[in-house]
Amino acid sequence: MTVISPQRLGSFLGVVQRHWTKSGYEITSVNKSRDMPAIFARSPDGFQLALNVGYAGQASFEVATPCVAKSPVDAPRTPPNGPAYPPGEIPTPNVHSAFWSAGTPLSSPSPSPTPPPPSRRSTGGP
Amino acid sequence: MTETALDWQRLHDLRPADFEAAGNRWHAVSSRAGADALRVGQAMSAQLRETQRGDAATAALRRLRRLHRNLDYVRTECGLVRTTLNGLAADLAEPQRQLRLALDEAAELGFTVHPDGSITYPASTVHTLLGPQDTPAGQAAPRAALPLDLPHSSLDSSLRPLNPHADRAQALADRIARAVRAAAEVDARYTRTLNGLRAAKGLDITAATLRDVRRDTADVRHAASAYLAADVPFDATPAERKAWWDALTDEQRQEFLRIAPDLVGNLDGIPAAARDQANRAYLPTLIEELAGRHDDASQTKLEALRLLQARLNQPGGLPMYLLGIGDEGNGRAIVAYGNPDTSRNVAAYVPGLGTALDADFVEDTMVRAEDTAIGARDVDPSSAAIIWLGYDAPQSADVMSTGDAERGAPAYSRFISGLVATNEKSDPHVTAIGHSYGSLTVGTAARQTNGIPGVDDVVLLGSPGVGVDRAEDLGVGREHVFVGAAENDPVTRLPTKEEFALAGPAAFIYGDVYDRGDDDIYFGKDPASAAFGAHRFKVDPGPAPVLEMGGFDAHSQYFTPSLDSESASNIARVVGGRPGKITLEDRR
Numbered sequence: 001m002t003v004i005s006p007q008r009l010g011s012f013l014g015v016v017q018r019h020w021t022k023s024g025y026e027i028t029s030v031n032k033s034r035d036m037p038a039i040f041a042r043s044p045d046g047f048q049l050a051l052n053v054g055y056a057g058q059a060s061f062e063v064a065t066p067c068v069a070k071s072p073v074d075a076p077r078t079p080p081n082g083p084a085y086p087p088g089e090i091p092t093p094n095v096h097s098a099f100w101s102a103g104t105p106l107s108s109p110s111p112s113p114t115p116p117p118p119s120r121r122s123t124g125g126p
Numbered sequence: 127m128t129e130t131a132l133d134w135q136r137l138h139d140l141r142p143a144d145f146e147a148a149g150n151r152w153h154a155v156s157s158r159a160g161a162d163a164l165r166v167g168q169a170m171s172a173q174l175r176e177t178q179r180g181d182a183a184t185a186a187l188r189r190l191r192r193l194h195r196n197l198d199y200v201r202t203e204c205g206l207v208r209t210t211l212n213g214l215a216a217d218l219a220e221p222q223r224q225l226r227l228a229l230d231e232a233a234e235l236g237f238t239v240h241p242d243g244s245i246t247y248p249a250s251t252v253h254t255l256l257g258p259q260d261t262p263a264g265q266a267a268p269r270a271a272l273p274l275d276l277p278h279s280s281l282d283s284s285l286r287p288l289n290p291h292a293d294r295a296q297a298l299a300d301r302i303a304r305a306v307r308a309a310a311e312v313d314a315r316y317t318r319t320l321n322g323l324r325a326a327k328g329l330d331i332t333a334a335t336l337r338d339v340r341r342d343t344a345d346v347r348h349a350a351s352a353y354l355a356a357d358v359p360f361d362a363t364p365a366e367r368k369a370w371w372d373a374l375t376d377e378q379r380q381e382f383l384r385i386a387p388d389l390v391g392n393l394d395g396i397p398a399a400a401r402d403q404a405n406r407a408y409l410p411t412l413i414e415e416l417a418g419r420h421d422d423a424s425q426t427k428l429e430a431l432r433l434l435q436a437r438l439n440q441p442g443g444l445p446m447y448l449l450g451i452g453d454e455g456n457g458r459a460i461v462a463y464g465n466p467d468t469s470r471n472v473a474a475y476v477p478g479l480g481t482a483l484d485a486d487f488v489e490d491t492m493v494r495a496e497d498t499a500i501g502a503r504d505v506d507p508s509s510a511a512i513i514w515l516g517y518d519a520p521q522s523a524d525v526m527s528t529g530d531a532e533r534g535a536p537a538y539s540r541f542i543s544g545l546v547a548t549n550e551k552s553d554p555h556v557t558a559i560g561h562s563y564g565s566l567t568v569g570t571a572a573r574q575t576n577g578i579p580g581v582d583d584v585v586l587l588g589s590p591g592v593g594v595d596r597a598e599d600l601g602v603g604r605e606h607v608f609v610g611a612a613e614n615d616p617v618t619r620l621p622t623k624e625e626f627a628l629a630g631p632a633a634f635i636y637g638d639v640y641d642r643g644d645d646d647i648y649f650g651k652d653p654a655s656a657a658f659g660a661h662r663f664k665v666d667p668g669p670a671p672v673l674e675m676g677g678f679d680a681h682s683q684y685f686t687p688s689l690d691s692e693s694a695s696n697i698a699r700v701v702g703g704r705p706g707k708i709t710l711e712d713r714r
Contacts, residue, residue, distance in 0.1 A: 029664060029692050033707040036505070036699070040692045050691035054504035055702075064688035086442050092507075 003093040003101040004057055006035070011106045012059070013037055016051050025049060056092035132310045134243055134302050137225050142215035149211035153377060156204035163197035166190055202339050202384070206346045207323055209385050213346075213353040214316040218309055225305035232298050235291070243268045243306070245299045247291035261289035266296040268303035319345050340410060346385055354386045358393070364544035367395030383407060392450040392458070394544025398467045405448040409435055416453060426484045427457045433488040434459065444499055455518040457483020460541070461492055463499035464510030467548045471502060471509040471555045473701040474545065475685075476538060478562025478588075479526065479617065481519045491515075494685035498559070498701060501687065501694055505702025508551075516541055519563055523620070526563060528570070528593065528649065535571035539578050546580035555703045557583045562617055562681065565589035566649050569600060577601020583608065583700055586660070587684040590620045591649025597660040604659045608700050608708070610693055611654035613667035614680035620648035645714060656713040663700075664709040665693035 004012050017027060020041045031038035035057070041049040046066035053059050085091070232239050238246045249263040322345050359370050371379070371390075379400065382390045387404035388411075390396050396404075409431065416428040431451070438446055450460030466472045475498065477491050492513050499511035517534025520526045542556060558581045560568030569592025571578050577600065584600050586592060587610040597604035611618040645655035654662050668680025668690070683689035685697065696708040 028666075029709055031692075031695070031707065031709045036704060036707045038692075038695055038709075048688070048691055050687070050695065052504065052691075052695055055506055058504060060504060062687055062691050064691065086444075 001058065001091055001093040002095045002097045004053075004059060005101050005103050006057070007103055007105045008100055009037070009053065009057070012100065013039060013051065013053075020049065058090070058092055060090075132306060132313060133241065134225055134229075134239070134306050135241060137218075137222055137306055137309050138229065140218060140222060142219055142222070145211045145215035145218075149208040149215070152204045152208040152211065156201050156208060157377075159197045159200035159204065163194050163201055166194045166197060199339065203323055203342065205380070205384060206342055207320070209354075209381055210316060210319050210323070210346050214312065216353040217312045217316075221305040221309040221312065224308075225302060228298050228301040228305065232295075235294060237291070237295055237298065239298075239302065243299060243302050245295040245302075247289065247295040250289055250291060252290065264289060264292055264295075266292060266299045268299040269296075340414075343385060344411060354382065355389055358382075358389050360393075362395075364395030364540060365547045367393060367544075368397070368547040371396050371400070388412075391448075392452060392460075394540045395547050396544075397548045398447045398449060398462060398465055401449045402447040405451045406438065409438075409448070409451060412451060412453060424453070426482070427453050429485050430457065430459075430483045430488050433485055434461075434492075437488065437492075444496060444503075449512065450516060453483075456481075456521070457487075457515070459483050459487065459492075459515045460512065461495065462510055462512040463496045464503065466510045466512060466545055467550055469508050469510040469549075469554070470551050471506055471557070471701055471703050472545055472549065473498060473502065473509075473511045473557040473559055473585075474514050474538075474542060475512065475559040475561065476514055476517075476534070476564030476567045478519055478560070478564035478567075479523060479590075480521055481515060481564075482521065483515065487515065494561075497685050497687055497694060498697055501698025502701040505698050505704050505707075509702050511701065512545075514538065514541060517567065519567075523617075526590070526648070528566065531563070531567040531570040531593070534567045535574050538567060539571045539575055542578050542580050554580075555583070556581050557585060557701045559585040559587065559697070559701075560589065560592070561587040561684065563590065565592050565653070569593045569649075572600040572602075575601075582606060583705060585610070585697060585700055586653045587697075588612070588615050588617050588681045589653045590617050591647045591651065592653055593649055595651040595658065597653070597658055605661075606705070607653075607660035608696075608705065609653045609658075609660045609662045610665045610684045610696070611652070611662065611714070612665050612680040612684070612690075612693075614670045615668060616671050616678060617681045618647065618652065618654060652714055654714045658713075661705075661708070662711050662713045663693070663696040664711040665696070666690040 017030075017039055020039070021027065023043075025041040025043045027039065027041050029038075029040040036053050038050065038052045043049065048062075048064040050062040051059065052062065229239060232245060236248055240246065244265055244267040246265045247263060249261060251258050251260050253259075323342055359367050362370065374382075383400060383404045384407060387408040391401055391404035391408055393401070413428065413431050413435065416424045416431065419425075434448075438448060444463040445465065447462040447465060448460075449462055449466075450458055452458035473495075475495050477487075477494075481487060481491055495511045495513035499509060502509035502511060516537045518530055519534075520530050538558075542558065545556065546554065558568045558571075558578060560566070565586040566589070568578075568584060568586070572581075572584070573594055581602060583606045584602055585608045589609070589611065592600070594600060597607040600607055645652045645657050651658045653660055665684060666680075666689075668683055671677055671680070684693045687694040692709060699705060699707045
């Protein structure tokens with residue numbers, strides 16, 4: 001659970017958003033809240049993606065498949081490359097990264113999220 | 127209790143306190159066994175598992191497990207004996223009182239009560255038309271039948287003794303006989319129950335023995351239920367019930383949780399952990415009961431309860447609390463994800479149209495509350511979310527009227543009051559969520575009580591109208607009302623009843639003809655409209671009902687991150703106490 005400093009949170013979202021756009025995903029919405037931003041996107045084949053920043057700067061990714069017929073699925077056999085926490089019990093960010101946790105903004109032009117499609121309005125909240 | 131017949135002398139001399147004292151000794155044994163079971167179960171096994179490997183350790187573990195089961199069995203059965211004895215003492219008190227009153231009266235009148243219950247009365251002088259006349263002493267024997275059952279001819283005045291004492295003596299003899307009969311009935315009932323509590327010889331606790339434990343518990347409950355129920359403050363407020371519960375001794379609480387779990391499991395004001403314990407204890411009984419009925423409705427509930435039971439016992443995931451369960455109406459189930467008593471943020475979601483206690487409820491509706499809890503904990507870890515199926519929701523749109531909401535609303539308000547009473551934080555943040563018809567139930571509750579006491583924020587999803595025309599009428603301030611309405615959700619587009627009556631389904635298309643601007647829907651103003659004045663947060667439009675063959679899909683994805691992550695995230699932020707961090711959408 002990497003600590004992302006408030007100074008570099010914008011850069012982090014920018015990196016993700018550029019990668020998604022470059023991969024051909026449509027950015028469907030952006031939550032521009034300062035401490036709890038989020039990006040929502042959709043792939044051409046109907047996958048939904050979300051990057052959500054929550055409590056204590058915890059960032060989480062979500063991917064949802066398009067509808068599929070219900071079928072039994074085995075539990076994944078690949079062991080996680082870190083601790084496997086049950087849902088809702090993931091600890092707050094506690095791993096320091098020299099890059100993402102640094103208390104200074106990046107010197108390169110800070111990539112900021114582009115505005116959402118003009119058809120819908122999106123603001124930081126009421 | 128006895129092998130000789132019960133007579134009035136024995137009933138008179140009986141000391142109910144003796145039964146209670148005996149019960150306390152059984153209780154002491156039960157407690158000891160319980161404490162030992164705990165020690166065996168936890169300390170010893172844990173140590174063995176961690177430090178030992180090999181056959182000897184495995185064998186030792188197996189024997190410890192058996193010891194643990196035996197101790198647990200002793201704990202339960204001794205506890206049952208104790209409750210039975212307490213019930214016996216309580217139920218014998220009344221006949222004994224009646225008997226003593228009758229004996230006192232007889233003594234005052236100078237009558238003699240004989241061991242067989244007959245009464246001798248003295249001679250007396252009566253004044254008749256023929257002047258004073260001496261009447262002889264006599265004896266009245268208790269009658270087999272109650273006086274009311276006697277044919278009138280036997281009361282023929284010419285046959286009755288002249289001595290006025292005769293009537294009184296007869297009445298007293300009858301009363302004494304009635305008291306003894308009542309006591310004998312109590313005695314027989316409890317004798318059956320106590321005899322049922324005998325264990326088979328031997329040390330093995332088999333599956334059959336465990337079934338016995340459940341049957342024994344039911345038997346004791348049957349015998350002692352009146353005695354336990356008499357104490358439950360059903361008519362009190364949730365806060366008063368909380369005070370009552372807190373004032374009970376630990377052993378009294380255990381008695382309710384084990385013997386009469388259905389009395390306290392659904393009781394608002396009882397702490398969540400206790401309700402959970404009671405309902406989990408009651409669940410197998412309810413399942414067994416439903417399994418014995420063969421109508422479709424019972425089978426549907428049975429399937430749901432079995433699925434629910436499996437989920438409760440599944441390891442991993444958020445801790446679940448079963449706050450209510452029942453088979454009345456379309457079925458009842460109240461399930462919390464996360465402990466609502468220890469969480470700062472608590473949301474209670476009222477489901478709507480088509481919801482009933484069935485497999486769908488467990489596999490789909492309950493999961494919405496779980497998703498909300500998981501999402502809210504990402505916003506503030508001290509969060510819990512509850513699915514509240516505490517009322518009968520309409521089963522289809524064409525039978526939808528305000529009646530179900532009117533009936534469900536007071537129950538929902540009481541449930542919220544219970545949450546507030548038992549929450550351990552000084553000022554918990556409570557969110558009322560209504561989906562579909564459930565939003566009308568929430569709106570109705572708010573209208574009835576001028577804002578549901580304890581509720582801070584209101585979330586309305588896929589709403590056909592909430593019964594009030596302005597957000598501020600929900601009693602939390604319009605800034606605290608949040609609406610999710612997908613563009614393609616047909617329920618949020620239901621035409622008004624008048625439009626429906628005039629144009630039928632065509633009103634969907636021509637709604638604007640009747641209501642310029644068309645912000646009136648089935649149950650009043652569209653909560654997503656500018657006129658209503660709530661925050662409308664962003665949700666996915668969902669598939670179009672006709673063009674994309676989406677049907678009602680857009681109505682059913684607000685909670686679900688895998689279907690609409692933005693909506694789920696917005697709900698989570700409101701529930702988690704950060705409503706300023708949601709994305710907004712233009713109102714209709």
